[in-house]
Amino acid sequence: MILVFGKTGQVARELRLLSPGARFLGRDEADLTDPAACAAAIRAIRPAAVINAAAWTAVDLAEQNEDIATCVNATAPGAMARACAALDIPFVHISSDYVFDGAGCDPFAPEAATAPLGAYGRSKRAGEEAVRAANGCHAILRTSWVFSAHGANFLRTILRLGRGRDDVSVVADQIGGPTPADAIATACLTIAHTLIHDPTRSGTYHLAGAPDVSWAEFARAIMDEAALPCRVADIPASAYPTPARRPANSRLDCSGLAAFGLSRPDWRAALSRIIPQIGDPA
Numbered sequence: 479m480i481l482v483f484g485k486t487g488q489v490a491r492e493l494r495l496l497s498p499g500a501r502f503l504g505r506d507e508a509d510l511t512d513p514a515a516c517a518a519a520i521r522a523i524r525p526a527a528v529i530n531a532a533a534w535t536a537v538d539l540a541e542q543n544e545d546i547a548t549c550v551n552a553t554a555p556g557a558m559a560r561a562c563a564a565l566d567i568p569f570v571h572i573s574s575d576y577v578f579d580g581a582g583c584d585p586f587a588p589e590a591a592t593a594p595l596g597a598y599g600r601s602k603r604a605g606e607e608a609v610r611a612a613n614g615c616h617a618i619l620r621t622s623w624v625f626s627a628h629g630a631n632f633l634r635t636i637l638r639l640g641r642g643r644d645d646v647s648v649v650a651d652q653i654g655g656p657t658p659a660d661a662i663a664t665a666c667l668t669i670a671h672t673l674i675h676d677p678t679r680s681g682t683y684h685l686a687g688a689p690d691v692s693w694a695e696f697a698r699a700i701m702d703e704a705a706l707p708c709r710v711a712d713i714p715a716s717a718y719p720t721p722a723r724r725p726a727n728s729r730l731d732c733s734g735l736a737a738f739g740l741s742r743p744d745w746r747a748a749l750s751r752i753i754p755q756i757g758d759p760a
Contacts, residue, residue: 583727
C-alpha cells in the first residue's frame with residue numbers, strides 16, 4: 479500500500495482517481511506544520527512507499543511567511559524522508575522549477591546549480607536538501623506550471639477571465655512547460671512502484687509538459703480550445719509586478735524520465751481533455 483500526504487491538492491486529487499487503494503492523509507490527520515506527526519504517521523502505517531503531494535504553493539504569500547513555508551516544504555519532507563529511510567521504503571517528493579534562477583534559454587538539467595529567486599523557491603530547495611540528507615531511497619520530481627480541472631491554477635483563472643472579458647493581458651517573457659496534474663500523479667506512482675523493486679534509481683528528475691511556451695501562448699491556446707473570443711495581449715513581466723519574482727526560463731530537461739518509461743506529456747491534448755470537465759471556474 480502506498481501512503482500519500484495530501485488529499486485536496488491538484489496532484490493528490492488525481493492520485494485518488496488513479497490509485498484509490500492508496501492511503502491519503504489530509505491536514506486533519508497529518509499537518510505539515512507538525513513534521514514529527516508526519517513522521518509518526520509513516521512509522522504507524524508502514525506503507526510500501528510514500529508520496530508527498532502536499533506543499534505550501536502560495537508563491538507570493540511565502541514572501542511574508544517564509545518560516546511556515548519552509549516548515550511545510552522542507553522540514554516536514556525531511557522528517558518524512560528520514561522516517562522512510564529508517565523503514566527502508568521509497569519516498570517520492572514533488573519539487574519545483576522555482577529552485578532555479580531562470581537564467582538563459584536552455585532547459586535546466588536535474589544536476590544544474592540551484593539559485594532560487596524568492597522564499598518559495600528557497601523553501602523547495604531546502605526540502606530537496608533535507609530529502610537527500612536522509613540518505614534513503616528517494617525520488618525528487620521537479621515540475622512546473624501545474625494545471626487541472628480543480629483548485630487554483632492558471633487554466634481556471636484564464637477560463638474565468640476569458641468568459642467575462644473581451645481581452646486580457648498575459649506575461650509573454652516567461653517560458654516553461656505547462657504540466658497536467660494527472661501526468662504528475664502517474665509519474666509519482668510509476669516512480670514509487672519502480673523504486674520499491676529497484677532502489678538504485680533514486681535521484682532527481684524533471685517532468686514538464688511539452689512544448690515549452692510563454693504564459694501568453696498558453697493563455698491563447700486555452701481561449702482557442704474553449705472557443706472563447708477573448709483576445710490575449712502580450713506584456714512583459716515588468717508590467718505585472720508580483721511580491722515574488724518568477725523565473726524567466728522554466729524550461730526543464732526531462733530526458734531522465736526515460737529511466738521509468740515516461741516522457742513529457744502534451745499539454746495541448748490535456749487541455750482538450752480537461753476543459754470540458756470544468757463548469758464555472760469562479
